[in-house]
Amino acid sequence: MRYLSADIIFPINSKPIKNGIIKVTESGEIIRVFSSKEKIPNAEVEFFEGALCPGFINTHCHLELSHLKNQISEKTHIDGFIKELQSKREATTDTIHAAIEKADQEMIKNGIVAVGDISNGNSTFSTKAKSKIYYHTFLELFGFNPSQAPEVYNRAKALKNELNQLKLNSSIVPHSPYSVSDELFSLIRENHAYNDPICIHNQENKDENTFYQNREGKLAEMLQSFGISLDHWKAEYPSSLQGYLRKLPTDSRVLFVHNTFTSAEDLEIAKGQFKSPYWCFCPNANQYIEDTLPNIPSFAEKEAKCTIGTDSLASNYALSVLDELKVIASAFQQIDSSVLLQWATLNGAEFLGLDQQLGSLEKGKVPGINWLRDLENGQIGSETSIEKII
Numbered sequence: 001m002r003y004l005s006a007d008i009i010f011p012i013n014s015k016p017i018k019n020g021i022i023k024v025t026e027s028g029e030i031i032r033v034f035s036s037k038e039k040i041p042n043a044e045v046e047f048f049e050g051a052l053c054p055g056f057i058n059t060h061c062h063l064e065l066s067h068l069k070n071q072i073s074e075k076t077h078i079d080g081f082i083k084e085l086q087s088k089r090e091a092t093t094d095t096i097h098a099a100i101e102k103a104d105q106e107m108i109k110n111g112i113v114a115v116g117d118i119s120n121g122n123s124t125f126s127t128k129a130k131s132k133i134y135y136h137t138f139l140e141l142f143g144f145n146p147s148q149a150p151e152v153y154n155r156a157k158a159l160k161n162e163l164n165q166l167k168l169n170s171s172i173v174p175h176s177p178y179s180v181s182d183e184l185f186s187l188i189r190e191n192h193a194y195n196d197p198i199c200i201h202n203q204e205n206k207d208e209n210t211f212y213q214n215r216e217g218k219l220a221e222m223l224q225s226f227g228i229s230l231d232h233w234k235a236e237y238p239s240s241l242q243g244y245l246r247k248l249p250t251d252s253r254v255l256f257v258h259n260t261f262t263s264a265e266d267l268e269i270a271k272g273q274f275k276s277p278y279w280c281f282c283p284n285a286n287q288y289i290e291d292t293l294p295n296i297p298s299f300a301e302k303e304a305k306c307t308i309g310t311d312s313l314a315s316n317y318a319l320s321v322l323d324e325l326k327v328i329a330s331a332f333q334q335i336d337s338s339v340l341l342q343w344a345t346l347n348g349a350e351f352l353g354l355d356q357q358l359g360s361l362e363k364g365k366v367p368g369i370n371w372l373r374d375l376e377n378g379q380i381g382s383e384t385s386i387e388k389i390i
Ligand SMILES: [Zn+2]
Pocket: 060, 061, 062, 118, 201, 257, 311, 312
């Protein structure tokens, strides 16, 4: 048995506790969290300067793009990013695999215990099968040509079977509102198992809204440059989200990723339409690709269920949930670190359906324990660093 104490304990399911003490088994199962006033007789307490919190949940990553670290130009917007990505994606199997293994280890070191990871192919599956991290794979579909929808969907089903054989959970999901035909959206919706989480890249770029408003803008141009016909595309909506929300399964847990150009009205409408909407922020990737940040405080004010993602090493310098929190903490100082840590832990665990085991320091869970050093007045600051304790 271990007794772990710190200046602040963030149990997440309850308020932060100054000088609290966590009683935990050697294997990491939480027995109890004591407040500082209670006495623990004959116990040797390990004290950590700073804070202790549960392991982090990274709800959005693309492990398969890890070999593209430092390869893609910054601030070229999503159309430029996708074009460059397509042209540089190819590499030898060994290069790709070594980068995936390294990225998995990097996430473990950074206190991440579960990941929602996007896959187009099977290059990450063997790493996921043996990793200490829990992975839920989102098999991402692209396909704007309606006649190819069954073929695209069946390819994903074959990958899902591979994952089933490795006992890895997965869902088949649309890449984004502008890269999937209505026919493909229907196949995804009709075959989706109610209890599986689903995700979509949402309003990452201004032109995504324009595309849904009047079929114009850089995304429309990009699709046409790929030889894709937009003749069948209806564009008559106030925004992308308001145009495509009925194409998704509304009863399942849905994660909207990025939300850089999501308005307060979009948020309200989505909250009315979906039973369990979650909102994932990947601020480093937003700065890398679009050179901007979402209006994150407007989500916090409305108590929307927010989560944190690192996106991939193609658009980030590291796979660290703490690094993402530092960007938000520095840009939006009105959001308290206890709120940010809930986004980084329990909300992500809930979205992935893991909140019985992970996300908070509650009796019976094995959530992992992270040590946050060098807080600034009890808040996450630019100098804050992380060490995984359990
Ligand atoms: Zn992404």
